[in-house]
Amino acid sequence: MEKFKILITEHIAEPGIELLRKQPDVELTYDPELFRNFERILEIIPEYDALITRSGTPVTEELLERRKKLKVVGRAGVGVDNIDLEAASRRGILVVNAPTGNTLAATEHTMGMMISAARLIPYAHKSLKEERKWDRKKFMGVELAGKTLGIIGFGRIGSRVGIRAKAFDMKVIAYDPYIKREKAERLGVELVDDLEELLRRSDIITVHTPLTDETRNMITKREIEKMKDGVILLNIARGGIINERDLYEALVSGKVRAAAVDVFTKEPATDNILLDAPNIIVTPHIGANTFESQTNVAVIIANQVLSALRG
Numbered sequence: 297m298e299k300f301k302i303l304i305t306e307h308i309a310e311p312g313i314e315l316l317r318k319q320p321d322v323e324l325t326y327d328p329e330l331f332r333n334f335e336r337i338l339e340i341i342p343e344y345d346a347l348i349t350r351s352g353t354p355v356t357e358e359l360l361e362r363r364k365k366l367k368v369v370g371r372a373g374v375g376v377d378n379i380d381l382e383a384a385s386r387r388g389i390l391v392v393n394a395p396t397g398n399t400l401a402a403t404e405h406t407m408g409m410m411i412s413a414a415r416l417i418p419y420a421h422k423s424l425k426e427e428r429k430w431d432r433k434k435f436m437g438v439e440l441a442g443k444t445l446g447i448i449g450f451g452r453i454g455s456r457v458g459i460r461a462k463a464f465d466m467k468v469i470a471y472d473p474y475i476k477r478e479k480a481e482r483l484g485v486e487l488v489d490d491l492e493e494l495l496r497r498s499d500i501i502t503v504h505t506p507l508t509d510e511t512r513n514m515i516t517k518r519e520i521e522k523m524k525d526g527v528i529l530l531n532i533a534r535g536g537i538i539n540e541r542d543l544y545e546a547l548v549s550g551k552v553r554a555a556a557v558d559v560f561t562k563e564p565a566t567d568n569i570l571l572d573a574p575n576i577i578v579t580p581h582i583g584a585n586t587f588e589s590q591t592n593v594a595v596i597i598a599n600q601v602l603s604a605l606r607g
């Protein structure tokens with residue numbers, strides 16, 4: 297029997313690998329570090345029927361052009377911004393992702409970042425643990441209860457963040473021109489018609505849109521100026537939705553009280569300007585890093601790729 301050859305170029309949770317290895321019609325190459333060697337991927341891609349990546353493998357036109365048999369590219373996760381969708385579609389290559397597997401992990405990370413930013417938890421931790429200081433006065437936070445949370449992008453993650461914020465007694469408003477008003481109303485969330493209204497009314501603002509031409513730089517200096525003084529900003533979605541330099545300047549000036557950011561325009565982001573900003577909490581794109589989510593994503597993408605290959 298001719299087998300489908302599947303190449304995995306990044307780390308995928310074991311249950312997904314196991315599932316593929318068990319299939320009698322699959323020959324699997326699992327090389328989780330291969331994404332670091334783009335030249336090598338270019339060399340071997342002609343042998344494969346399917347490619348599975350995360351966000352680290354640039355699936356460019358150059359790579360897709362080299363394909364001989366490639367039928368499907370699977371992205372173990374949500375965002376497909378590392379894949380040239382147009383180039384894939386022009387060649388009849390299907391692109392599939394696992395958009396639901398990460399939802400709860402990213403939602404819970406957002407809540408953790410929100411509370412951390414409001415209560416300065418990472419700073420207090422560092423002060424006590426690393427500097428051995430018992431400084432109770434320095435870490436004066438703000439409460440979430442009674443505050444207005446503005447959610448930009450009320451999809452899977454945004455809506456779940458909204459539900460959780462309501463349990464914290466927050467007033468929740470959302471801006472998302474692509475959803476039905478009833479979806480928000482059902483959850484007790486007020487959908488506002490324009491971004492400006494959300495910017496004006498919110499004490500904390502969190503973005504949960506995909507990164508598109510429309511959402512890149514959706515929040516710049518101009519938008520920040522319209523926000524309340526002392527607003528808290530969160531980006532657990534994609535780097536670049538909030539302009540990094542403008543956020544840096546707003547943190548330095550104090551217009552933005554605190555920010556929490558998990559995603560950056562260029563990753564790894566070890567020399568990003570935001571790392572030098574005051575009152576910022578940063579994590580290295582770990583929004584989806586839970587055991588549960590990695591298992592979900594790996595199994596979902598393995599099944600998606602198998603269905604695509606088997607037609």
Ligand code: NAD
Pocket residue numbers: 374375395398399402448449450451452453454471472473474475504505506507510511532533534558559581582583584585
């Ligand atoms: P989703 O597709 O369910 O929701 C996105 C929502 O954004 C949709 O409702 C859409 O209508 C809305 N939207 C699109 N353009 C908009 C615009 N211009 N203005 C306002 N709203 C707009 O996606 P999701 O699963 O909720 O994921 C949201 C984001 O979180 C994505 O960027 C995804 O890549 C990111 N994410 C990050 C991590 C992480 O590790 N930090 C993990 C999972 C997802």
